Amino acid sequence: MATKYETIPMPKNLKSNIEVILQTTKDTAINKMDFVLIKDNKYNCVLSVPHKNASVFTTVNILERKNGIISIQLDSIKEYEINGGFFSNDKNNIAYLETLKLKDFEALLCQRK
Numbered sequence: 001m002a003t004k005y006e007t008i009p010m011p012k013n014l015k016s017n018i019e020v021i022l023q024t025t026k027d028t029a030i031n032k033m034d035f036v037l038i039k040d041n042k043y044n045c046v047l048s049v050p051h052k053n054a055s056v057f058t059t060v061n062i063l064e065r066k067n068g069i070i071s072i073q074l075d076s077i078k079e080y081e082i083n084g085g086f087f088s089n090d091k092n093n094i095a096y097l098e099t100l101k102l103k104d105f106e107a108l109l110c111q112r113k
Contacts, residue, residue, distance in 0.1 A: 013076065014076065014077040014102050014105065015075065015076055016073075016074040016075065016076070016077070016102055016105070016106055017073070017074075018073070018074045018106040018109065018110075019071050019072070019073045019074075020071070020072045020073075020074075020109060020110055021065075021069060021070070021071055021072075022069070022070050022072065023068055023069055024068065024070060025064075025068060025070070026062055026064050026070050029062065029070055029072065030043070030062070033045065033112055034046065035060065035062065038059065041061050041062050041063055042059055042060070042061055042075065043059065043060050043061075043062060044057065044058070044059060045057075045058045045059065045060045045074075045109070045112075046058075047105065047108040047109060047112065048108075049080075049096075049097065049108065052082075052093045052096055052097065053082060053083045053093060054080055054081065054082050054083065054093055054097055055080065055081045055083065056077060056079075056080045056097075056105060056108065057077075057078045057079050057080065057081070058074060058075070058076060058077050058078060058105070058109070059075040059076045059078065060072050060073060060074055060075055060109070061073040061075055072109070074105070074106060074109050077102075077105045080097050082094060082097075
């Protein structure tokens, strides 16, 4: 069964100020959450959308605080990708993703920790 990928830019540039605080090291968070460095403290982050065969591409800022605490701030939601197959329901998945609000993307980041 062939798999196809369709990458779709977000209809509008979504910016967030949500901050997730974790007690861990920056290196541990980067490795566990598969963040990819862009520059300085800015990273690419991929969020999976449950039950929709989709991924959302975002940028986050990671800052080290005192006593082994880090702050992960969701910066921008860039685009999403539908991972479709022969029997997939891509149009419904795209329609679903287009209904998501900023708070829904923020919840996806919070669920990753």
